[in-house]
Amino acid sequence: MAAAVAIADAEGLAAVSIRRVAAELGARAMTLYSYIERKEDLLALMHDAIAAEVLVDEPLPDDWREALLLLARREREMVLRHPWRVELISQRIEVGPNGLRHVEQKLSVFDGFGIDRLTAWRILAAYADYMTGFVIREATDRRAPREQGINDAERAAVAEPYIRELIEGGEFPRLAPMIQEGVRGADDNFERGLSWVLDGIEADLHGR
Amino acid sequence: MAAAVAIADAEGLAAVSIRRVAAELGARAMTLYSYIERKEDLLALMHDAIAAEVLVDEPLPDDWREALLLLARREREMVLRHPWRVELISQRIEVGPNGLRHVEQKLSVFDGFGIDRLTAWRILAAYADYMTGFVIREATDRRAPREQGINDAERAAVAEPYIRELIEGGEFPRLAPMIQEGVRGADDNFERGLSWVLDGIEADLHGR
DNA sequence: TCGCATGCCGTACAGCGTATCAGTTTCGTA
């Protein structure tokens, strides 16, 4: 599992093949199948291993907003360390002990606020959805430049004129200037977006 | 492209291989490479094809909230029709004409509200992030039962006792009752979560 | 009728996950 995580960190998830992991351990492919049943199990182990990095040891802030903010920052940082995590998100990975601990920790932020189970679950679902979307976008955006090196540059050289042509065709009056001039500061939206979500939730809680 | 979409709809994205698509068209594998350069191009075409289904022909509601809500519902329905879309999300697919039209349409909802570019971009980013997270969760949840049939059931039979054991160990006082008794209505959170996001944004706009 | 462009695809290669089964090492017990 550690070997697989190291490979994924260094070369991406695609580089994690049974044969490659085995080679890293000085073994042959089939040896791994003494410990796992399918490759999917290895991915689940990797997933749970990095989930541990989000767990907070010391007590969380009493304020649920502050607590969720802290957990969100840790999750974001974890994904930046292990960008391949986003490729597992839409892959129906079995949840492990650390994943459960993380959910429990998120639930604990509502202790003492008299929030019923259903509401807590819904709040965490909305929070998790926003987080999922954000980290995916951030990770894939950052992956763009380096991932394939020259190959990507080649493709960009072909694709961009095509896009640029479309853009300049006049069909996109609102989008065109944004692409051409760029939108300064557009990629710095994590805290703000999260605040919007939490603001909406808080207003709803106080309103009822 | 249409053949590939049909296969993905019926059997999932994994079933879309070059050979399979070619077979569906009564051709051999290498024939496809007369029209695309890599499989990635085919995926991009599929992605852009279904993006068209989100576009709205008639004028959007004047109220930007109502307009975003309408677009969100259409996007959700589109993903439910083509659940394999979520597997493309974290895959750095080139944006196509319909994708651009969709962005332009989202930008158009702010016409007349005097919202600057940066703010509009940030609002749409937060909106898109929430949508991404939600549709991924919904699609993967729904995929669970059918995807692999017996195989999945087998795995669940092994995995569930393990999870159940963990849960019953007392380490998860908040999570345990939710798993054991379930949380009624927990999966009906789309409109509410989206409202929270939009509420937060709206409050911020009015506050400044 | 010729020359060439275009579309089609047979073959091949390196890689993948993993089923099967044979060989080797380790260990608990007598």
Add this chain to the structure above:
DNA sequence: TACGAAACTGATACGCTGTACGGCATGCGA
């Protein structure tokens, strides 16, 4: 110390993947 069983390792093979290369057939303009 000896033996049987269990655990571990891995060689081989199968069917699948994307795609590089090069040859063939057809149709069209001159």
